[in-house]
Structures are given as C-alpha cells and as structure tokens.
Amino acid sequence: MSSAPTKIHTVDKEGKEITTVGFNRFGFDSEVNLEALRALYLRAHYSNAGPNGKSAQNSSDEDGTYQSNSIYNKETGGISYTTLTRFPPVKLLAPSERKRVLVTGGAGFVGSHLVDRLMLLGHEVTVLDNFFTGSKTTVSHWVGHPNFELVRHDVVEPFMIECDQIYHLACPASPPHYQYNPVKTVKTSFMGTLNMLGLAKRTKARFLITSTSEVYGDPEVHPQHEEYWGHVNPIGIRACYDEGKRVAETLTYGYQRQDKVDVRVARIFNTYGPRMNPYDGRVVSNFIVQALKGEDMTVYGDGKQTRSFQYVHDLIDGLIALMNSDESRPVNIGNGDEFTIIEFAELVREIVEKVQDEAGIKRTRSVKIIHKDMPKDDPKQRRPDTTRAKETLKWQPRWSVRMGLEEMVRYYKAKMEEGNL
Numbered sequence: 001m002s003s004a005p006t007k008i009h010t011v012d013k014e015g016k017e018i019t020t021v022g023f024n025r026f027g028f029d030s031e032v033n034l035e036a037l038r039a040l041y042l043r044a045h046y047s048n049a050g051p052n053g054k055s056a057q058n059s060s061d062e063d064g065t066y067q068s069n070s071i072y073n074k075e076t077g078g079i080s081y082t083t084l085t086r087f088p089p090v091k092l093l094a095p096s097e098r099k100r101v102l103v104t105g106g107a108g109f110v111g112s113h114l115v116d117r118l119m120l121l122g123h124e125v126t127v128l129d130n131f132f133t134g135s136k137t138t139v140s141h142w143v144g145h146p147n148f149e150l151v152r153h154d155v156v157e158p159f160m161i162e163c164d165q166i167y168h169l170a171c172p173a174s175p176p177h178y179q180y181n182p183v184k185t186v187k188t189s190f191m192g193t194l195n196m197l198g199l200a201k202r203t204k205a206r207f208l209i210t211s212t213s214e215v216y217g218d219p220e221v222h223p224q225h226e227e228y229w230g231h232v233n234p235i236g237i238r239a240c241y242d243e244g245k246r247v248a249e250t251l252t253y254g255y256q257r258q259d260k261v262d263v264r265v266a267r268i269f270n271t272y273g274p275r276m277n278p279y280d281g282r283v284v285s286n287f288i289v290q291a292l293k294g295e296d297m298t299v300y301g302d303g304k305q306t307r308s309f310q311y312v313h314d315l316i317d318g319l320i321a322l323m324n325s326d327e328s329r330p331v332n333i334g335n336g337d338e339f340t341i342i343e344f345a346e347l348v349r350e351i352v353e354k355v356q357d358e359a360g361i362k363r364t365r366s367v368k369i370i371h372k373d374m375p376k377d378d379p380k381q382r383r384p385d386t387t388r389a390k391e392t393l394k395w396q397p398r399w400s401v402r403m404g405l406e407e408m409v410r411y412y413k414a415k416m417e418e419g420n421l
C-alpha cells in the first residue's frame with residue numbers, strides 16, 4: 001500500500017529551496033504552498049483492504065491529505081468509494097476579489113493542476129469536460145465544495161454561464177489520443193474554440209486558449225520565437241492537432257479584431273508532471289513507466305532529436321500570469337533546457353534508480369535503452385524562445401528537469417504500488 005507523501009527536498013535551478021509556487025503579479029496573487037498542492041496529487045488514490053476487509057489507512061482528512069479513503073479489496077476485486085468529510089482549506093477571498101473562472105478540459109492533466117491552484121486561492125471554478133482523456137478522479141477532491149462545479153459537457157456544443165475568466169484547454173493533447181478520431185479533434189479545436197469565444201463575447205470574460213508549440217510544426221527556426229509562422233504539413237497525421245490549434249488561434253484573433261474580445265494565447269511546449277496519463281505515448285511517461293517496470297526504454301530513431309520539457313507548476317504559473325497580464329500577443333511558455341532524447345532516457349533511468357534505492361526496492365535487471373523507427377512527421381528539434389514571457393510576464397521556469405522528474409517518478413511509483421499502473 002502506498003504511504004502518505006514523505007517530505008521532499010526540492011530546489012530551483014539556482015539551488016534555492018522551493019516551498020511555494022506562484023507569485024503576486026498583475027494584481028493577482030497565485031502563490032500557494034507546495035506541500036498543500038502535493039497533498040492533492042502525491043498520494044495514494046485508494047487503500048487496500050486489510051484482513052478484516054477494512055482499510056489499513058486512517059480517514060485521510062485527518063492525516064492532512066484530504067482524499068476520499070476508497071478501499072480496494074484484492075480478493076473480491078471490488079472497490080468501495082468513500083467521500084470526503086472535509087475539503088482542503090481554501091483561501092477566504094472577499095467577494096470583490098473572487099473570480100468566477102471557467103476551465104474547459106479541467107479534468108485533464110494540465111487542467112486539474114490549474115483547478116487545484118485556483119481553488120486553493122479561493123476562486124469559484126467551473127470545470128467543463130467530456131472526459132474523453134480526462135477523468136473525474138483528477139478533481140474528485142473538490143466535488144461538493146461550494147466554490148466548485150463539475151459539468152460533463154462537450155465544447156463542440158454551446159454552453160452558457162456567467163464568468164469572469166475562461167481558460168480554454170479542452171482538446172486531447174497526446175498523439176494517440178488526438179489521432180484516435182482526427183475529425184473530432186479538428187471539430188473540438190474549431191467549434192469548441194468558436195463556442196467559448198462566443199461565450200467570452202457575451203459575458204465580456206477574458207479568454208485564454210492553450211495553444212501549442214505544434215503550431216510551429218517541424219521548425220526551420222531554432223529556438224522558436226512567437227513571430228515565426230511555422231512549418232506544418234497540412235495533410236499529415238498530426239495535422240488534425242497542429243492545424244486545429246492554428247485555426248483556433250485564427251479564430252481567437254478574429255474575435256479580438258472584430259468583437260473586441262479580450263484574448264490571451266499561450267503556446268505551450270512539452271509539459272510533464274503528475275496526473276499525466278501513463279499510457280498516452282508521450283516520451284516522459286513512456287520512459288518513466290518502462291524504467292519503473294524494469295522494461296527496456298524505447299527511443300525512436302537514433303535519439304539525437306532534441307526536446308525541452310517543462311514541469312507543470314511552471315506552466316500553471318505562466319498561464320495565470322498571462323491571463324492576468326496585459327499581453328494579448330501569443331506567448332511561448334516552456335522550458336528551454338534542451339536534451340537529446342538519449343540524454344533524457346539516461347536521466348530518467350538514473351532518477352528511477354535513485355527513487356527505488358531510497359525506497360529499498362531491489363531491481364531484478366538493469367534497464368536498457370533500445371531503438372525503434374521514428375514515427376511520421378515527428379519534429380527533430382523543438383525549443384522555446386521565452387524572451388517575450390520574460391519581458392512581459394516576468395516569468396521564467398524555476399523547476400529543473402531533474403526536480404520535476406523526481407516528483408513524477410514518485411507519483412507513478414505510488415500508483416504502481418497501489419496496483420494502478
């Protein structure tokens with residue numbers, strides 16, 4: 001059974017201890033305690049039944065993790081779900097400071113971290129999600145809270161609500177998911193964005209879309225700055241996502257010019273962290289899961305292609321800063337520390353071994369790195385130029401890849417121990 005989170009020592013790129021994430025900028029305070037956030041994701045989802053059929057864990061809100069204490073019985077294969085008796089404490093904001101925030105795709109990987117942050121800060125949050133790739137479990141610790149609403153809704157259909165800010169994230173983000181139904185992916189990007197922009201126009205809410213570095217395609221400019229128009233194959237297998245996001249940006253600026261909608265465009269580069277779907281085919285989750293299971297790690301091609309990876313807390317800092325700033329041009333949000341895929345695989349293997357050694361886990365074999373053919377249209381190089389974010393948002397990533405990976409390995413390890421991976 002997985003235990004409650006142990007105290008983890010985390011330092012930023014300059015070696016300073018990280019105890020909080022966020023900052024007070026542009027009149028919006030986004031700072032929260034890191035341990036308070038960790039209590040929401042770095043813990044077991046359920047406990048296993050003891051010999052008497054009862055959970056060996058105490059009621060979890062007493063130990064500060066604020067989770068329902070659902071109990072899994074291995075013998076019967078049954079799980080009995082429990083509900084929270086107490087919610088995680090949130091900041092008490094004056095009504096004038098409290099924003100009504102709509103987060104589409106809020107049950108997904110990035111969305112759920114944004115929801116945790118906004119909820120802890122004391123805002124009113126409504127999540128719209130069709131649960132295509134997201135899951136209720138990512139936000140279940142807020143269900144029933146007076147500041148929170150979870151609505152099953154597909155953004156290709158219009159939706160009406162009163163709100164002050166819209167974070168529009170709804171869209172599958174990993175290649176196997178967005179390629180599963182490419183027509184639906186384009187529809188989600190186009191119609192979903194059209195509907196949410198229509199809502200922003202009607203309510204005069206500020207609108208932020210999570211666009212992507214994929215709008216640069218297989219770039220001829222390195223690193224990529226926001227003025228670069230990209231090099232995208234419009235009919236390739238990734239086009240449903242890349243072109244979908246490009247047209248979503250076109251729509252966003254159309255509404256800005258035509259209807260004076262207050263818009264923000266974040267171009268997000270590869271992001272990783274807890275709650276990422278372990279089987280979504282993205283390189284970070286692939287490597288960690290393979291290494292934790294003692295399987296060989298698969299590198300596509302010769303592994304010399306480079307990637308940069310950003311930890312999810314840095315992304316949430318950037319998104320909140322952008323939403324509350326005056327910057328309406330596209331802004332790259334990513335970590336520029338570049339690794340070849342081979343270097344990255346080696347780092348993941350080293351960290352997995354470190355975390356296993358700390359926990360006294362014996363490895364049955366040493367994990368090897370093997371090579372397979374490169375998938376079609378896979379970009380060879382991708383690295384953000386984040387000068388604009390630095391100048392206008394005063395934002396730069398704080399988390400080193402090593403620190404973020406350690407957290408993510410601990411998260412997947414906990415899931416593995418509870419038999420959930």
Ligand SMILES: NC(=O)c1ccc[n+]([C@@H]2O[C@H](COP(=O)([O-])OP(=O)(O)OC[C@H]3O[C@@H](n4cnc5c(N)ncnc54)[C@H](O)[C@@H]3O)[C@@H](O)[C@H]2O)c1
Binds near residue numbers: 171
């Ligand atoms: N994670 C990254 O590295 C990354 C990089 C660039 C851009 N982004 C963007 O960030 C956003 C979130 O990505 P993520 O990594 O959290 O992906 P995710 O797949 O975990 O989350 C997407 C969420 O949107 C929901 N969704 C999908 N289609 C929907 C629809 N038609 N109606 C309602 N809900 C729908 C899913 O159920 C899921 O909860 C996406 O817009 C993605 O394009 C992510």
